[in-house]
Amino acid sequence: MRRAVKPWLFQPSKRLIILLLSLALISLAILKLPLFHTDPKPVEVPVDPIYRERIHSYVREILAKECRPSFARQKMKTEHSRSTQVVEPFLDLNTHLNEQIFQYPPPFGFMNMKNKLQEILSLLPASSESGRGVRDCHRCVVVGNGGILKGLGLGHLLNQFDIVIRLNSGPVQDFSADVGNRTSIRMSYPESCPKVWEDMDSELKYVAVIYKSVDFHWLRAMITKTSISLWDWLFFWQKVPVSVPIKTSQFRLLNPEIIRETSSDLLHYPDARERLWGWDQNVPTLGVSALNLATYLCDEVSLAGFGYNLSQKEVTLHYYDDKPMTSMLKEAMHNVQTETVFLKRLVTSGSITDLTGGIHCKFCSS
Template structure:
Protein backbone atom coordinates (compact mmCIF):
# COMPACT_ATOMS: atom_id res chain seq x y z
CA UNK A 1 0.00 0.00 0.00
CA UNK A 2 1.52 3.33 -1.05
CA UNK A 3 1.65 6.09 1.59
CA UNK A 4 2.66 8.89 -0.82
CA UNK A 5 -0.71 9.61 -2.36
CA UNK A 6 -2.25 8.24 -5.52
CA UNK A 7 -0.54 10.62 -8.01
CA UNK A 8 2.96 10.23 -6.55
CA UNK A 9 2.56 6.44 -6.48
CA UNK A 10 1.70 6.41 -10.17
CA UNK A 11 4.79 8.52 -10.99
CA UNK A 12 7.04 6.24 -8.94
CA UNK A 13 5.68 3.10 -10.59
CA UNK A 14 6.18 4.61 -14.06
CA UNK A 15 9.79 5.45 -13.25
CA UNK A 16 10.48 1.89 -12.08
CA UNK A 17 8.90 0.43 -15.22
CA UNK A 18 10.98 2.74 -17.45
CA UNK A 19 14.17 1.67 -15.68
CA UNK A 20 13.33 -2.00 -16.20
CA UNK A 21 12.67 -1.37 -19.90
CA UNK A 22 15.97 0.47 -20.36
CA UNK A 23 17.92 -2.34 -18.72
CA UNK A 24 16.22 -4.97 -20.86
CA UNK A 25 17.10 -2.99 -24.02
CA UNK A 26 20.68 -2.25 -22.96
CA UNK A 27 21.58 -5.91 -22.38
CA UNK A 28 20.95 -7.04 -26.01
CA UNK A 29 22.90 -4.02 -27.25
CA UNK A 30 25.87 -4.97 -25.12
CA UNK A 31 25.64 -8.56 -26.32
CA UNK A 32 25.52 -7.30 -29.91
CA UNK A 33 28.64 -5.16 -29.38
CA UNK A 34 30.50 -8.14 -27.93
CA UNK A 35 29.45 -10.31 -30.87
CA UNK A 36 30.63 -7.63 -33.29
CA UNK A 37 34.03 -7.45 -31.60
CA UNK A 38 34.39 -11.21 -32.02
CA UNK A 39 33.77 -11.03 -35.77
CA UNK A 40 36.33 -8.38 -36.73
CA UNK A 41 37.73 -8.96 -40.19
CA UNK A 42 40.93 -11.07 -40.09
CA UNK A 43 42.55 -8.45 -42.33
CA UNK A 44 42.05 -5.80 -39.67
CA UNK A 45 43.50 -8.05 -37.00
CA UNK A 46 46.79 -8.06 -38.88
CA UNK A 47 47.23 -4.34 -38.29
CA UNK A 48 49.25 -3.42 -35.18
CA UNK A 49 47.15 -1.64 -32.59
CA UNK A 50 48.50 1.06 -30.25
CA UNK A 51 49.31 -0.47 -26.90
CA UNK A 52 49.10 -4.01 -28.26
CA UNK A 53 50.93 -6.82 -26.49
CA UNK A 54 53.51 -6.98 -29.28
CA UNK A 55 54.22 -3.26 -29.06
CA UNK A 56 54.60 -3.44 -25.28
CA UNK A 57 56.87 -6.44 -25.66
CA UNK A 58 59.17 -4.51 -27.99
CA UNK A 59 59.48 -1.58 -25.62
CA UNK A 60 62.22 -1.32 -23.04
CA UNK A 61 62.88 0.89 -20.06
CA UNK A 62 65.99 2.43 -21.57
CA UNK A 63 66.00 5.89 -23.09
CA UNK A 64 65.40 5.79 -26.84
CA UNK A 65 67.74 8.09 -28.77
CA UNK A 66 66.89 9.42 -32.25
CA UNK A 67 69.05 11.14 -34.81
CA UNK A 68 67.54 12.94 -37.78
CA UNK A 69 70.11 12.95 -40.58
CA UNK A 70 69.62 15.88 -42.92
CA UNK A 71 71.34 16.16 -46.28
CA UNK A 72 73.38 19.29 -45.62
CA UNK A 73 76.79 19.72 -47.20
CA UNK A 74 78.24 20.30 -43.75
CA UNK A 75 78.22 16.51 -43.24
CA UNK A 76 80.84 16.00 -45.92
CA UNK A 77 84.22 15.11 -44.44
CA UNK A 78 83.14 15.08 -40.77
CA UNK A 79 83.24 11.26 -40.56
CA UNK A 80 80.29 11.02 -38.18
CA UNK A 81 79.11 7.71 -39.65
CA UNK A 82 80.07 5.52 -36.70
CA UNK A 83 78.44 7.95 -34.25
CA UNK A 84 75.21 8.08 -36.28
CA UNK A 85 75.09 4.27 -36.43
CA UNK A 86 75.03 4.07 -32.62
CA UNK A 87 71.65 5.78 -32.26
CA UNK A 88 68.58 3.66 -31.55
CA UNK A 89 66.59 5.28 -34.36
CA UNK A 90 68.17 6.75 -37.50
CA UNK A 91 65.80 8.87 -39.59
CA UNK A 92 66.97 9.77 -43.09
CA UNK A 93 65.34 12.25 -45.45
CA UNK A 94 64.44 12.08 -49.12
CA UNK A 95 67.12 10.59 -51.37
CA UNK A 96 70.13 11.06 -49.08
CA UNK A 97 72.49 8.28 -50.27
CA UNK A 98 74.81 6.00 -48.31
CA UNK A 99 77.41 4.00 -50.28
CA UNK A 100 80.55 6.06 -50.73
CA UNK A 101 79.36 8.51 -48.06
CA UNK A 102 79.06 5.92 -45.28
CA UNK A 103 82.03 7.31 -43.36
CA UNK A 104 80.23 10.64 -43.05
CA UNK A 105 76.58 9.59 -42.71
CA UNK A 106 76.63 5.96 -41.52
CA UNK A 107 74.87 3.01 -43.11
CA UNK A 108 71.94 2.28 -40.79
CA UNK A 109 68.42 3.45 -41.57
CA UNK A 110 65.44 2.93 -39.29
CA UNK A 111 63.10 5.31 -41.11
CA UNK A 112 63.40 6.90 -44.52
CA UNK A 113 60.98 9.77 -44.78
CA UNK A 114 60.22 11.34 -48.14
CA UNK A 115 57.64 12.79 -50.47
CA UNK A 116 57.39 11.12 -53.91
CA UNK A 117 59.69 13.50 -55.80
CA UNK A 118 62.38 13.21 -53.13
CA UNK A 119 62.41 9.41 -52.90
CA UNK A 120 65.53 7.64 -54.24
CA UNK A 121 65.10 6.46 -57.82
CA UNK A 122 67.45 3.61 -56.95
CA UNK A 123 66.90 2.24 -53.46
CA UNK A 124 69.94 2.62 -51.21
CA UNK A 125 68.93 1.20 -47.82
CA UNK A 126 69.70 -2.40 -46.85
CA UNK A 127 68.31 -2.56 -43.31
CA UNK A 128 65.74 -5.41 -43.21
CA UNK A 129 63.58 -3.62 -40.63
CA UNK A 130 63.43 -0.22 -42.34
CA UNK A 131 60.16 1.72 -42.47
CA UNK A 132 59.37 4.05 -45.37
CA UNK A 133 57.28 7.02 -44.24
CA UNK A 134 55.55 8.74 -47.15
CA UNK A 135 54.94 12.47 -46.79
CA UNK A 136 51.92 13.46 -48.86
CA UNK A 137 50.92 16.97 -49.89
CA UNK A 138 48.66 16.33 -52.89
CA UNK A 139 46.23 13.73 -54.16
CA UNK A 140 48.67 12.10 -56.56
CA UNK A 141 51.09 11.57 -53.66
CA UNK A 142 48.54 9.23 -52.08
CA UNK A 143 47.97 7.51 -55.43
CA UNK A 144 51.73 7.02 -55.85
CA UNK A 145 52.12 5.62 -52.34
CA UNK A 146 49.26 3.19 -52.96
CA UNK A 147 50.96 2.02 -56.16
CA UNK A 148 54.26 1.47 -54.33
CA UNK A 149 52.57 -0.55 -51.58
CA UNK A 150 50.61 -2.73 -54.00
CA UNK A 151 53.48 -2.94 -56.50
CA UNK A 152 51.39 -1.70 -59.39
CA UNK A 153 52.01 0.94 -62.03
CA UNK A 154 51.42 4.59 -61.28
CA UNK A 155 48.53 5.85 -63.45
CA UNK A 156 49.82 7.70 -66.51
CA UNK A 157 47.72 10.75 -65.70
CA UNK A 158 49.36 11.10 -62.27
CA UNK A 159 52.83 11.48 -63.75
CA UNK A 160 51.82 14.90 -65.09
CA UNK A 161 51.48 16.29 -61.56
CA UNK A 162 54.94 15.45 -60.24
CA UNK A 163 57.51 18.21 -60.56
CA UNK A 164 60.34 15.73 -61.08
CA UNK A 165 60.75 12.03 -61.80
CA UNK A 166 59.51 9.68 -59.09
CA UNK A 167 60.36 5.99 -58.54
CA UNK A 168 58.11 3.40 -60.12
CA UNK A 169 59.07 0.76 -57.54
CA UNK A 170 60.23 0.58 -53.91
CA UNK A 171 61.63 -2.85 -52.94
CA UNK A 172 59.87 -3.14 -49.57
CA UNK A 173 57.07 -5.36 -48.31
CA UNK A 174 53.72 -3.63 -47.83
CA UNK A 175 53.94 -3.67 -44.03
CA UNK A 176 57.09 -1.51 -44.26
CA UNK A 177 55.12 1.50 -45.52
CA UNK A 178 53.52 4.23 -43.44
CA UNK A 179 51.82 7.54 -44.23
CA UNK A 180 52.96 10.49 -42.15
CA UNK A 181 49.99 11.82 -40.23
CA UNK A 182 49.18 15.22 -41.82
CA UNK A 183 48.68 16.45 -38.27
CA UNK A 184 52.45 16.27 -37.77
CA UNK A 185 52.98 18.71 -40.66
CA UNK A 186 50.15 20.95 -39.47
CA UNK A 187 51.54 21.03 -35.94
CA UNK A 188 55.03 21.78 -37.24
CA UNK A 189 53.81 24.68 -39.37
CA UNK A 190 51.12 26.28 -37.22
CA UNK A 191 52.08 25.41 -33.65
CA UNK A 192 55.87 25.09 -33.59
CA UNK A 193 56.88 27.55 -36.31
CA UNK A 194 53.70 29.64 -35.92
CA UNK A 195 53.30 30.13 -39.66
CA UNK A 196 50.02 31.76 -40.76
CA UNK A 197 47.26 29.35 -41.82
CA UNK A 198 47.20 28.62 -45.58
CA UNK A 199 44.92 30.78 -47.66
CA UNK A 200 43.80 30.76 -51.27
CA UNK A 201 45.78 32.85 -53.73
CA UNK A 202 46.05 32.96 -57.49
CA UNK A 203 49.83 32.81 -57.79
CA UNK A 204 53.02 32.62 -55.74
CA UNK A 205 53.82 30.62 -52.64
CA UNK A 206 53.07 31.55 -49.05
CA UNK A 207 56.38 30.21 -47.63
CA UNK A 208 54.48 28.39 -44.89
CA UNK A 209 55.35 24.79 -45.80
CA UNK A 210 57.85 23.36 -43.29
CA UNK A 211 60.89 21.60 -44.70
CA UNK A 212 60.80 17.83 -44.42
CA UNK A 213 63.62 18.11 -41.89
CA UNK A 214 61.43 20.13 -39.54
CA UNK A 215 58.56 17.66 -39.86
CA UNK A 216 61.02 14.82 -39.21
CA UNK A 217 62.22 16.56 -36.06
CA UNK A 218 58.63 16.79 -34.84
CA UNK A 219 58.09 13.09 -35.63
CA UNK A 220 61.30 12.19 -33.79
CA UNK A 221 60.10 14.04 -30.70
CA UNK A 222 57.05 11.75 -30.68
CA UNK A 223 59.09 8.56 -31.10
CA UNK A 224 62.11 9.14 -28.90
CA UNK A 225 63.22 10.48 -25.53
CA UNK A 226 66.30 12.27 -26.89
CA UNK A 227 66.66 13.84 -30.33
CA UNK A 228 69.84 14.85 -32.16
CA UNK A 229 70.29 16.48 -35.55
CA UNK A 230 73.03 16.05 -38.15
CA UNK A 231 73.41 17.77 -41.50
CA UNK A 232 71.09 20.67 -40.66
CA UNK A 233 71.71 24.36 -41.30
CA UNK A 234 72.42 26.62 -44.26
CA UNK A 235 75.60 28.64 -44.64
CA UNK A 236 74.23 31.44 -46.79
CA UNK A 237 77.30 33.56 -46.16
CA UNK A 238 79.11 31.44 -48.78
CA UNK A 239 77.00 31.15 -51.93
CA UNK A 240 79.27 28.51 -53.42
CA UNK A 241 79.09 26.25 -50.35
CA UNK A 242 77.60 22.79 -50.95
CA UNK A 243 73.88 22.54 -50.32
CA UNK A 244 74.01 18.72 -50.06
CA UNK A 245 76.77 16.33 -49.01
CA UNK A 246 76.25 14.20 -52.12
CA UNK A 247 76.16 16.70 -55.00
CA UNK A 248 77.58 20.04 -56.10
CA UNK A 249 74.46 22.19 -55.90
CA UNK A 250 75.44 25.58 -54.43
CA UNK A 251 73.82 27.09 -51.36
CA UNK A 252 72.20 29.85 -53.42
CA UNK A 253 69.72 27.28 -54.80
CA UNK A 254 68.08 27.17 -51.37
CA UNK A 255 67.94 30.95 -51.24
CA UNK A 256 65.99 31.01 -54.49
CA UNK A 257 63.21 28.65 -53.36
CA UNK A 258 59.89 30.20 -52.34
CA UNK A 259 58.09 27.44 -50.42
CA UNK A 260 60.04 27.27 -47.15
CA UNK A 261 60.85 29.97 -44.63
CA UNK A 262 64.26 28.65 -43.64
CA UNK A 263 65.10 31.81 -41.70
CA UNK A 264 62.22 31.21 -39.28
CA UNK A 265 63.06 27.51 -39.09
CA UNK A 266 66.68 28.26 -38.24
CA UNK A 267 65.68 30.67 -35.48
CA UNK A 268 63.40 28.01 -34.01
CA UNK A 269 66.13 25.35 -34.14
CA UNK A 270 68.65 27.70 -32.56
CA UNK A 271 66.27 28.22 -29.65
CA UNK A 272 65.81 24.46 -29.21
CA UNK A 273 69.57 23.95 -29.13
CA UNK A 274 70.11 26.86 -26.77
CA UNK A 275 67.53 25.39 -24.37
CA UNK A 276 69.10 21.93 -24.59
CA UNK A 277 65.98 20.35 -26.11
CA UNK A 278 67.92 18.88 -29.06
CA UNK A 279 71.58 18.38 -29.93
CA UNK A 280 73.24 19.59 -33.14
CA UNK A 281 75.97 17.08 -33.98
CA UNK A 282 77.36 19.04 -36.94
CA UNK A 283 77.05 22.61 -35.63
CA UNK A 284 75.55 23.98 -38.84
CA UNK A 285 72.40 25.45 -37.34
CA UNK A 286 74.27 28.42 -35.89
CA UNK A 287 75.55 29.54 -39.29
CA UNK A 288 74.54 33.16 -39.85
CA UNK A 289 72.40 34.45 -42.73
Protein backbone atom coordinates (compact mmCIF):
# COMPACT_ATOMS: atom_id res chain seq x y z
CA MET A 1 0.00 0.00 0.00
CA ARG A 2 1.35 3.41 -0.96
CA ARG A 3 1.57 5.84 1.90
CA ALA A 4 -0.61 8.92 1.43
CA VAL A 5 1.38 12.06 0.82
CA LYS A 6 0.39 14.92 3.09
CA PRO A 7 -0.33 18.11 1.13
CA TRP A 8 1.47 20.35 3.62
CA LEU A 9 4.78 18.70 2.70
CA PHE A 10 4.64 20.57 -0.61
CA GLN A 11 3.77 23.93 0.93
CA PRO A 12 6.69 26.31 1.61
CA SER A 13 7.49 26.80 5.26
CA LYS A 14 7.24 30.20 6.93
CA ARG A 15 11.02 30.26 7.26
CA LEU A 16 11.43 29.70 3.51
CA ILE A 17 8.92 32.43 2.69
CA ILE A 18 10.71 34.87 5.00
CA LEU A 19 14.08 33.91 3.47
CA LEU A 20 12.85 34.42 -0.09
CA LEU A 21 11.21 37.73 0.80
CA SER A 22 14.38 38.91 2.54
CA LEU A 23 16.52 38.00 -0.47
CA ALA A 24 14.14 39.86 -2.78
CA LEU A 25 14.28 43.00 -0.61
CA ILE A 26 18.08 42.83 -0.33
CA SER A 27 18.36 42.46 -4.11
CA LEU A 28 16.12 45.50 -4.57
CA ALA A 29 18.27 47.51 -2.16
CA ILE A 30 21.46 46.51 -3.99
CA LEU A 31 20.04 47.71 -7.29
CA LYS A 32 19.56 51.15 -5.73
CA LEU A 33 23.22 51.51 -4.77
CA PRO A 34 25.19 54.27 -6.56
CA LEU A 35 27.38 51.51 -8.06
CA PHE A 36 24.65 50.76 -10.57
CA HIS A 37 24.06 54.37 -11.62
CA THR A 38 26.07 55.95 -14.40
CA ASP A 39 24.71 59.49 -14.42
CA PRO A 40 27.23 61.99 -15.82
CA LYS A 41 28.55 64.68 -13.51
CA PRO A 42 26.35 67.79 -13.78
CA VAL A 43 27.61 71.03 -15.27
CA GLU A 44 28.25 73.96 -12.92
CA VAL A 45 26.35 77.01 -14.19
CA PRO A 46 27.62 80.31 -12.70
CA VAL A 47 24.98 82.74 -11.47
CA ASP A 48 24.83 86.10 -13.25
CA PRO A 49 25.24 88.83 -10.56
CA ILE A 50 22.61 90.99 -12.28
CA TYR A 51 20.16 88.08 -12.26
CA ARG A 52 20.94 87.45 -8.57
CA GLU A 53 20.24 91.07 -7.65
CA ARG A 54 16.99 90.99 -9.63
CA ILE A 55 15.85 87.99 -7.55
CA HIS A 56 16.85 89.72 -4.31
CA SER A 57 14.88 92.82 -5.28
CA TYR A 58 11.83 90.70 -6.10
CA VAL A 59 11.92 88.91 -2.73
CA ARG A 60 12.45 92.15 -0.81
CA GLU A 61 9.48 93.63 -2.64
CA ILE A 62 7.26 90.71 -1.58
CA LEU A 63 8.38 90.97 2.05
CA ALA A 64 7.75 94.75 2.08
CA LYS A 65 4.13 94.50 0.88
CA GLU A 66 1.23 94.35 3.29
CA CYS A 67 0.29 90.75 4.10
CA ARG A 68 -3.17 89.62 2.92
CA PRO A 69 -5.02 87.47 5.49
CA SER A 70 -6.24 84.03 4.26
CA PHE A 71 -5.23 84.97 0.72
CA ALA A 72 -3.64 81.69 -0.48
CA ARG A 73 -6.36 79.42 0.88
CA GLN A 74 -9.17 81.54 -0.56
CA LYS A 75 -7.49 81.60 -3.98
CA MET A 76 -7.05 77.81 -3.84
CA LYS A 77 -10.74 77.33 -3.02
CA THR A 78 -11.79 79.68 -5.80
CA GLU A 79 -9.60 78.12 -8.47
CA HIS A 80 -10.28 74.53 -7.38
CA SER A 81 -13.92 74.48 -6.41
CA ARG A 82 -14.08 70.68 -6.12
CA SER A 83 -11.43 70.77 -3.41
CA THR A 84 -12.76 69.58 -0.03
CA GLN A 85 -11.56 71.56 2.95
CA VAL A 86 -9.24 69.59 5.24
CA VAL A 87 -10.40 70.42 8.76
CA GLU A 88 -7.18 69.53 10.57
CA PRO A 89 -3.86 69.34 8.70
CA PHE A 90 -2.24 67.44 11.59
CA LEU A 91 -3.70 64.51 13.52
CA ASP A 92 -3.70 63.99 17.29
CA LEU A 93 -5.72 62.07 19.88
CA ASN A 94 -8.46 64.72 19.86
CA THR A 95 -8.96 64.59 16.10
CA HIS A 96 -12.31 63.32 14.88
CA LEU A 97 -11.37 60.62 12.37
CA ASN A 98 -13.92 60.32 9.57
CA GLU A 99 -14.38 57.07 7.70
CA GLN A 100 -12.82 58.45 4.51
CA ILE A 101 -9.39 58.40 6.12
CA PHE A 102 -9.61 54.59 6.29
CA GLN A 103 -10.83 54.13 2.70
CA TYR A 104 -7.40 54.54 1.08
CA PRO A 105 -3.96 53.02 1.72
CA PRO A 106 -0.96 55.26 2.56
CA PRO A 107 -0.05 57.93 1.66
CA PHE A 108 -3.70 58.81 0.91
CA GLY A 109 -5.17 57.26 4.05
CA PHE A 110 -4.74 54.61 6.71
CA MET A 111 -6.65 51.62 5.34
CA ASN A 112 -6.45 48.64 7.74
CA MET A 113 -4.16 50.62 10.05
CA LYS A 114 -6.58 51.93 12.66
CA ASN A 115 -4.77 50.31 15.58
CA LYS A 116 -1.36 51.57 14.43
CA LEU A 117 -2.77 55.05 14.01
CA GLN A 118 -4.38 55.08 17.45
CA GLU A 119 -1.10 53.95 19.02
CA ILE A 120 0.82 56.82 17.41
CA LEU A 121 -1.87 59.38 18.25
CA SER A 122 -1.68 58.37 21.91
CA LEU A 123 1.99 59.40 21.90
CA LEU A 124 1.59 62.74 20.14
CA PRO A 125 0.78 66.09 21.77
CA ALA A 126 -2.34 68.04 20.90
CA SER A 127 -1.54 70.06 17.78
CA SER A 128 -4.23 72.69 18.08
CA GLU A 129 -1.94 75.41 16.78
CA SER A 130 -2.30 76.31 13.14
CA GLY A 131 1.39 77.02 12.74
CA ARG A 132 0.88 80.73 13.43
CA GLY A 133 2.71 82.90 15.92
CA VAL A 134 1.59 86.14 17.50
CA ARG A 135 1.12 88.10 14.26
CA ASP A 136 -2.26 88.29 12.55
CA CYS A 137 -1.01 87.56 9.03
CA HIS A 138 1.75 85.17 8.10
CA ARG A 139 3.92 84.66 5.07
CA CYS A 140 5.14 81.14 4.43
CA VAL A 141 7.97 79.93 2.19
CA VAL A 142 8.29 76.32 1.11
CA VAL A 143 11.98 75.76 0.41
CA GLY A 144 12.52 73.05 -2.19
CA ASN A 145 15.83 71.30 -2.74
CA GLY A 146 16.36 72.41 -6.33
CA GLY A 147 19.81 73.23 -7.68
CA ILE A 148 18.38 76.57 -8.81
CA LEU A 149 19.06 77.84 -5.26
CA LYS A 150 22.81 77.33 -5.58
CA GLY A 151 24.71 80.60 -5.69
CA LEU A 152 21.67 82.90 -5.31
CA GLY A 153 22.57 84.02 -1.78
CA LEU A 154 18.91 84.15 -0.72
CA GLY A 155 19.44 82.76 2.78
CA HIS A 156 19.10 86.02 4.73
CA LEU A 157 15.86 86.85 2.88
CA LEU A 158 14.30 83.40 3.29
CA ASN A 159 14.96 83.70 7.03
CA GLN A 160 12.64 86.72 7.13
CA PHE A 161 9.51 84.73 6.28
CA ASP A 162 7.24 83.96 9.23
CA ILE A 163 7.18 80.21 8.57
CA VAL A 164 9.91 78.30 6.72
CA ILE A 165 8.98 74.80 5.54
CA ARG A 166 11.80 72.47 4.47
CA LEU A 167 11.49 69.14 2.69
CA ASN A 168 13.09 65.78 3.26
CA SER A 169 16.78 65.91 4.17
CA GLY A 170 17.62 69.26 2.57
CA PRO A 171 20.60 70.47 4.67
CA VAL A 172 21.15 73.97 6.04
CA GLN A 173 24.47 73.96 7.90
CA ASP A 174 26.87 74.34 4.95
CA PHE A 175 24.35 76.01 2.64
CA SER A 176 22.79 78.72 4.80
CA ALA A 177 24.02 81.53 2.51
CA ASP A 178 21.72 80.19 -0.22
CA VAL A 179 18.88 78.52 1.71
CA GLY A 180 18.87 80.18 5.14
CA ASN A 181 19.11 78.44 8.51
CA ARG A 182 15.62 78.83 10.00
CA THR A 183 13.28 75.85 9.93
CA SER A 184 9.73 76.11 11.24
CA ILE A 185 8.59 72.79 9.76
CA ARG A 186 10.65 69.85 8.48
CA MET A 187 8.47 67.45 6.48
CA SER A 188 9.59 63.95 5.45
CA TYR A 189 8.96 60.22 5.42
CA PRO A 190 11.47 57.84 7.12
CA GLU A 191 13.81 57.28 4.17
CA SER A 192 14.01 61.01 3.40
CA CYS A 193 14.48 62.17 6.99
CA PRO A 194 17.87 63.81 7.69
CA LYS A 195 20.49 61.33 8.89
CA VAL A 196 22.40 64.23 10.44
CA TRP A 197 20.02 66.60 12.22
CA GLU A 198 20.85 70.29 11.70
CA ASP A 199 17.56 72.08 12.52
CA MET A 200 18.03 73.79 15.87
CA ASP A 201 14.99 76.10 16.03
CA SER A 202 13.27 75.68 19.40
CA GLU A 203 9.84 76.16 17.74
CA LEU A 204 10.52 73.60 14.99
CA LYS A 205 7.89 70.96 14.20
CA TYR A 206 8.81 67.69 12.50
CA VAL A 207 5.91 66.57 10.30
CA ALA A 208 5.97 62.83 9.62
CA VAL A 209 4.41 61.53 6.39
CA ILE A 210 3.26 57.89 6.31
CA TYR A 211 3.81 56.02 3.04
CA LYS A 212 3.59 52.43 4.31
CA SER A 213 2.71 50.42 7.39
CA VAL A 214 6.27 50.09 8.69
CA ASP A 215 6.57 53.90 8.76
CA PHE A 216 4.35 53.82 11.85
CA HIS A 217 6.90 51.54 13.58
CA TRP A 218 9.73 53.94 12.73
CA LEU A 219 7.78 56.98 13.95
CA ARG A 220 6.93 55.24 17.23
CA ALA A 221 10.63 54.44 17.74
CA MET A 222 11.63 58.05 17.04
CA ILE A 223 9.05 59.45 19.48
CA THR A 224 9.75 56.97 22.28
CA LYS A 225 13.55 56.99 21.70
CA THR A 226 13.65 53.22 21.18
CA SER A 227 15.09 51.05 18.41
CA ILE A 228 13.48 49.55 15.31
CA SER A 229 13.27 45.78 14.96
CA LEU A 230 15.60 44.01 12.52
CA TRP A 231 12.56 42.75 10.62
CA ASP A 232 11.27 46.31 10.09
CA TRP A 233 14.61 47.40 8.63
CA LEU A 234 14.02 45.10 5.65
CA PHE A 235 11.02 47.12 4.48
CA PHE A 236 12.82 50.45 4.06
CA TRP A 237 14.18 51.05 0.58
CA GLN A 238 17.17 52.97 1.92
CA LYS A 239 18.82 53.66 5.27
CA VAL A 240 16.65 55.50 7.80
CA PRO A 241 17.76 57.51 10.86
CA VAL A 242 18.06 55.61 14.13
CA SER A 243 17.02 58.71 16.08
CA VAL A 244 15.52 62.16 15.61
CA PRO A 245 16.97 64.41 18.34
CA ILE A 246 13.91 66.52 19.11
CA LYS A 247 11.33 66.54 21.91
CA THR A 248 8.06 64.62 21.73
CA SER A 249 6.18 67.94 21.65
CA GLN A 250 7.82 68.75 18.29
CA PHE A 251 6.46 65.72 16.40
CA ARG A 252 3.40 66.04 14.17
CA LEU A 253 1.58 63.50 11.99
CA LEU A 254 0.40 64.77 8.62
CA ASN A 255 -3.27 64.21 7.89
CA PRO A 256 -3.21 62.03 4.73
CA GLU A 257 -6.20 64.01 3.48
CA ILE A 258 -3.66 66.73 2.58
CA ILE A 259 -1.99 64.33 0.11
CA ARG A 260 -5.29 62.87 -1.10
CA GLU A 261 -6.63 66.38 -1.76
CA THR A 262 -3.41 67.32 -3.57
CA SER A 263 -3.59 64.23 -5.76
CA SER A 264 -7.29 64.02 -6.52
CA ASP A 265 -8.71 67.53 -6.20
CA LEU A 266 -5.76 69.70 -7.25
CA LEU A 267 -3.78 67.56 -9.71
CA HIS A 268 -6.84 65.58 -10.86
CA TYR A 269 -5.03 62.25 -10.74
CA PRO A 270 -7.11 59.04 -10.93
CA ASP A 271 -7.95 57.25 -7.70
CA ALA A 272 -5.04 55.70 -5.83
CA ARG A 273 -4.00 52.36 -7.32
CA GLU A 274 -1.14 50.48 -5.71
CA ARG A 275 0.98 48.07 -7.73
CA LEU A 276 3.05 45.11 -6.45
CA TRP A 277 6.09 47.42 -6.19
CA GLY A 278 5.19 51.05 -5.52
CA TRP A 279 2.47 53.16 -7.10
CA ASP A 280 1.33 54.42 -10.46
CA GLN A 281 2.19 58.06 -11.17
CA ASN A 282 -0.57 59.34 -8.91
CA VAL A 283 1.48 60.22 -5.81
CA PRO A 284 2.27 63.94 -5.63
CA THR A 285 5.78 64.98 -4.70
CA LEU A 286 6.27 66.03 -1.11
CA GLY A 287 6.95 69.55 -2.39
CA VAL A 288 3.47 70.00 -3.89
CA SER A 289 1.86 68.37 -0.84
CA ALA A 290 3.83 70.80 1.37
CA LEU A 291 2.53 73.68 -0.74
CA ASN A 292 -1.04 72.53 -0.11
CA LEU A 293 -0.30 72.19 3.62
CA ALA A 294 1.14 75.72 3.61
CA THR A 295 -2.15 77.17 2.35
CA TYR A 296 -3.77 75.88 5.55
CA LEU A 297 -1.06 77.21 7.87
CA CYS A 298 -0.23 80.56 6.26
CA ASP A 299 -1.98 83.53 4.70
CA GLU A 300 0.45 84.02 1.83
CA VAL A 301 2.62 81.26 0.32
CA SER A 302 5.85 81.46 -1.65
CA LEU A 303 8.06 78.81 -3.22
CA ALA A 304 11.86 78.77 -3.47
CA GLY A 305 14.00 76.12 -5.13
CA PHE A 306 11.17 74.59 -7.18
CA GLY A 307 11.19 73.65 -10.84
CA TYR A 308 12.60 70.76 -12.88
CA ASN A 309 13.98 71.96 -16.22
CA LEU A 310 14.18 68.49 -17.79
CA SER A 311 15.50 69.96 -21.05
CA GLN A 312 18.73 70.86 -19.21
CA LYS A 313 19.63 67.30 -18.37
CA GLU A 314 23.15 67.97 -17.13
CA VAL A 315 22.23 70.73 -14.68
CA THR A 316 22.41 70.00 -10.94
CA LEU A 317 19.15 68.59 -9.55
CA HIS A 318 19.77 69.57 -5.90
CA TYR A 319 21.60 72.48 -4.29
CA TYR A 320 23.53 70.14 -1.98
CA ASP A 321 24.85 67.34 -4.21
CA ASP A 322 26.07 66.53 -7.73
CA LYS A 323 23.06 64.53 -8.88
CA PRO A 324 22.13 65.61 -12.43
CA MET A 325 18.67 66.55 -13.70
CA THR A 326 18.57 63.23 -15.60
CA SER A 327 17.83 61.52 -12.27
CA MET A 328 14.27 62.90 -12.38
CA LEU A 329 13.69 61.19 -15.73
CA LYS A 330 13.90 57.84 -13.93
CA GLU A 331 11.24 58.80 -11.41
CA ALA A 332 8.34 56.38 -11.74
CA MET A 333 6.12 57.49 -8.84
CA HIS A 334 5.70 61.20 -9.56
CA ASN A 335 4.42 63.04 -12.61
CA VAL A 336 6.57 66.16 -12.53
CA GLN A 337 5.23 67.50 -15.83
CA THR A 338 1.66 67.59 -14.49
CA GLU A 339 2.85 69.20 -11.26
CA THR A 340 4.78 71.87 -13.16
CA VAL A 341 1.68 72.83 -15.15
CA PHE A 342 -0.33 73.02 -11.91
CA LEU A 343 2.27 75.16 -10.11
CA LYS A 344 2.68 77.48 -13.10
CA ARG A 345 -1.07 78.06 -13.11
CA LEU A 346 -0.96 79.04 -9.42
CA VAL A 347 2.01 81.38 -9.96
CA THR A 348 0.62 83.10 -13.06
CA SER A 349 -2.74 83.64 -11.34
CA GLY A 350 -0.98 85.25 -8.37
CA SER A 351 -2.20 82.61 -5.89
CA ILE A 352 1.40 81.93 -4.82
CA THR A 353 4.76 83.48 -5.66
CA ASP A 354 7.83 81.76 -7.11
CA LEU A 355 10.83 83.47 -5.55
CA THR A 356 13.47 81.75 -7.69
CA GLY A 357 11.70 81.60 -11.06
CA GLY A 358 12.02 77.87 -11.65
CA ILE A 359 8.29 77.48 -12.28
CA HIS A 360 7.43 80.87 -13.78
CA CYS A 361 9.73 83.87 -13.64
CA LYS A 362 7.88 87.16 -13.08
CA PHE A 363 11.08 89.13 -12.52
CA CYS A 364 12.96 87.96 -15.63
CA SER A 365 13.46 90.34 -18.51
CA SER A 366 11.42 89.76 -21.66
